[in-house]
Amino acid sequence: MPNAPHPVLRALxxxxxxxxxxxxxxxxxxxxxxxxxxSYMSGIERGVRNISVLKLASLAKVLGV
Numbered sequence: 001m002p003n004a005p006h007p008v009l010r011a012l013x014x015x016x017x018x019x020x021x022x023x024x025x026x027x028x029x030x031x032x033x034x035x036x037x038x039s040y041m042s043g044i045e046r047g048v049r050n051i052s053v054l055k056l057a058s059l060a061k062v063l064g065v
Contacts (some may be wrong), residue, residue: 010047012056017045019063033062 005013014027021032035058043049044059051059 013045013047041046057065
């Protein structure tokens with residue numbers, strides 16, 4: 001059985017999802033804009049991916065936060 005997502009990663013994923021939804025974007029659009037696979041974007045939003053600081057900076061820039 002896989003480990004539960006870390007609380008920090010889950011919180012980060014929720015914030016990214018909220019910013020994406022505030023823009024009215026799909027996961028697919030955000031993934032395209034940020035240059036990541038849609039399934040990877042899903043994992044980020046669910047808190048199961050431990051993304052790099054550089055990828056986080058890329059998402060923040062695309063989302064305008």
